[in-house]
Amino acid sequence: MTDAPTQNDGVLDDDMVDAGPDTLPLDAWHRARGARMVEFAGYHMPIQYEGIMPEHHWVRAHAGLFDVSHMGQLLLSADDGHAGLDEAIEALVPADVKGLALGKMRYSLLLAENGGILDDLMLSRWPGGIYMVVNGATKYDDLAHLREHLPDEITINHLDDRALLALQGPEAFAALSRHVTGEWPLDVLGFMTGGRFEICGVDAFITRSGYTGEDGFEISIPADAAEAVADALCGEPEVKPIGLGARDSLRLEADLPLYGHDLDEETTPIAASLGFALSKRRREEGGFPGYERIMLERAQGAILKRVGLIVEGRQPVREGAPVLDGEGSEVGRVTSGGFSPTLQKPIAMAYVPTAQAVPGTAITLEQRGKLFTGIVTAMPFVPHRYHRKGA
Amino acid sequence: MAQTYFSKDHEWIVVEGDSATVGITDYAQAQLGDIVFAEVPPAGTALEKGKEAAVVESVKAASDVYAPVTGTVTEANAALEADPALVNTSPEQDGWFFKLTLSDPSELDGLMDEAAYKAFVESL
Secondary structure (H helix, E strand, O other): OOOOOOEOOOOOOOOOOOOOOEOOOOHHHHHHOOOEEEEEOOEEEEEEOOOHHHHHHHHHHOEEEEEOOOOEEEEEEEOOOHHHHHHHHHOOOOOOOOOOOOOEEEEEEEEOOOOOEEEEEEEEEEOOEEEEEEOOOOHHHHHHHHHHHOOOOEEEEEOOOEEEEEEEOOOHHHHHHOOEEOOOOHHHOOOOEEEEEEEOOEEEEEEOOOOOOEOEEEEEEEHHHHHHHHHHHHOOOOEEEOOHHHHHHHHHHOOOOOEOOOEOOOOOOOOOOOHHHOOHHHHHHOOOOOHHHHHHHHHHOOOEEEEEEEEOOOOOOOOOOEEEOOOOOEEEEEEEEEEEOOOOEEEEEEEEEHHHOOOOOEEEEEEOOEEEEEEEEOOOOOOOEOOOOOO | OOEEEEOOOOEEEEEEOOEEEEEEOHHHHHHHOOEEEEEOOOOOOEEOOOOEEEEEEEOOOEEEEEOOOOEEEEEEOOHHHHOOOHHHHOOOOOOOOEEEEEOOHHHHHHOEOHHHHHHHHHOO
């Protein structure tokens, strides 16, 4: 859910910044810490502070603070209680919303009628309804889609007065726990659960989740408290601020797709290798957009499938590079590609014909007239280290 | 006596007679971040001023390096293949990209000297 440009024309031509992006609550904070700012999802955002490589390694070893306030935070509620709300949301996503207990969180997909992916998102059960975190670049389209398709009894509250910070890494818990108070201790949270806490004197909704493959937290706070919270967390010895560049390399290593790149309206959950987002009850009962097509693809395979590739050699193969068959015809495409700081090898996500989507298969890629070989590799490239609690 | 010139594309070129060594400046490497791959043109490659000569890749992005002058490559820096980070650690010494024979030494007139380049970077 982050990104930055992949190709510059010339060593330093900076075509990343267009006129008119908005500023986020921590804009001045990032600049004061030496961040290099770029435009992303319509906002000025920090791509790096000291450098993508050291920031990436810092998160895998310690803890990093990411400003993800560009993402859309929505609270969906219904006057008549949860039943109507859950049913209404289930008509748009393949998740088991009814089975989502208070404080639980689930990954899901906003689906178009043809089963294409409109966005990927997180759902959490709050006392007041369903809290949804959606991608920054798609949030206004998502809001329009929800307003059009949800019944009038459902209230959609865009929490645009809130900031969202992510604290990620093996030392995230230690650093965050020094600043959090609440009805329960922070360690009641296991991976994909959340609850209300207090941090730096303000109300926070904290989930144990993230976009790096590491243990970590996402912290929703009032926007006007963002600087105080960011200062407090970065005052801890384990924590450094981390930019979008490392967020992208971390998520790529962790098999976490990026909407608008690895996922779009042309991809379906099965093609995107996101079958886990189709809950068992929903697969059996149906009632979500694209149900017939998605179940057919689940049984027979989609034409293309998202896989991970380790690229031979040292040169990264970037987004947009075609996947070629034996005759040199384009049969797929790289959707994310970069250099893995952890593996010290180029890695990529690509859509390849399903028959070739088998670990060990050699895939031919082309970039700037040069051929590369990518070996299909089981993802994640770097093992997840989530803090899972026993079921 | 060797003379150093700089281009607006942040390449440096050290000229001695009709041969020259080319690399990218310290400012350029700092902006690019950690270099993970560099592809330099092999000996014999004919380069044209202002056209793509080499590619450097950081974690995030690929960037072209342009030829600051027209000429024929006489040697590529083989050390960059094993250790592309030389571009970061020693951009203006060990991290050189290639050497070439100048076709038209008068092209150097359009480049900057060190003082002019320093002023140019400060204006960015």
